[in-house]
Structure formats: C-alpha cells, structure tokens
Amino acid sequence: xxxxxxxxxxxxxxxxxxxxxxxxxxxxxxxxxxxxxxxxxxxxxxxxxxxxxxxxxxxxxxxxxxxxxxxxxxxxxxxxxxxxxxxxxxxxxxxxxxxxxxxxxxxxxxxxxxx
Numbered sequence: 729x730x731x732x733x734x735x736x737x738x739x740x741x742x743x744x745x746x747x748x749x750x751x752x753x754x755x756x757x758x759x760x761x762x763x764x765x766x767x768x769x770x771x772x773x774x775x776x777x778x779x780x781x782x783x784x785x786x787x788x789x790x791x792x793x794x795x796x797x798x799x800x801x802x803x804x805x806x807x808x809x810x811x812x813x814x815x816x817x818x819x820x821x822x823x824x825x826x827x828x829x830x831x832x833x834x835x836x837x838x839x840x841x842x843x
Contacts (some may be wrong), residue, residue: 729743729744729745729830729832729833730742730743730744730803731743731828731829731832733785733792733825733828733829734820735817735819735820735825735842736817738816738821739801739834739843740800741797741804742799742800742802742803742829742832742837743799743802743803743804743832744754744799744802744832744833744835745802747802748760748798748802749761749775749836751798751801751802752794752795752798753812755794755797755798755801756794758791758794759833760798760836761836762804763788763794763795764795764833764834764836766788766791767792776836779784784791792822792826793814793822793834794810795829795837797813797814799829799832799833800813806837
C-alpha cells in the first residue's frame with residue numbers, strides 16, 4: 729500500500745509492506761505489533777479477523793511519529809534519521825496525518841482474504 733501526502737508544502741511518500749515491522753523494531757528497539765496493539769480500540773477484534781481501528785484516545789504520539797517515519801523510510805530509503813527528518817518540517821499536523829495513515833498501519837495486522 730502506498731500513499732503520498734502533502735506535509736508542510738512537501739510531497740511525502742509513504743509505503744507499507746512486510747518489512748515495516750522489522751524496520752520499526754530495528755530502528756526503535758521496540759515491538760511494532762505490541763505498540764500497535766496498545767493503540768487499538770479492541771485488541772480482541774484482531775484475533776477474530778475483524779476490521780480494527782486505532783483508538784485516538786489511546787494514541788502514544790511518540791509511537792505514532794515513529795510509525796510515520798518508518799512508513800516514509802519504507803517509501804524512500806534515503807530519508808534521514810527520525811529526528812532529522814522531523815526537523816525538516818516547520819509544521820507536522822499529526823491530527824491531519826493520522827487518519828491518512830491509519831489504514832496503512834492497520835494493514836500490517838490484517839491478512840488479505842484468499843479467493
């Protein structure tokens with residue numbers, strides 16, 4: 729899954745694929761899946777194969793910034809470390825970015841149905 733967003737007047741590509749959880753774990757020394765599950769409204773829904781969404785009241789913003797960077801790094805391997813990359817934006821409207829990337833993040837938890 730790929731998407732390009734305009735952030736602070738810049739076109740920023742994002743990409744989700746099978747490497748995202750490993751890239752996240754490697755960069756931040758944290759469990760991607762554990763961090764996502766901490767933000768999901770109903771973690772039991774994942775086990776039942778239901779569509780789940782991130783509960784905005786449970787968002788850990790440090791985790792969300794980290795996940796945003798990983799999706800950007802996956803789309804563009806030449807971007808800098810997370811702090812330097814974020815420093816490149818005067819504005820980073822997290823409440824506008826979050827809904828746009830939620831499906832990409834959640835797609836790592838849900839498998840595609842076999843036909």
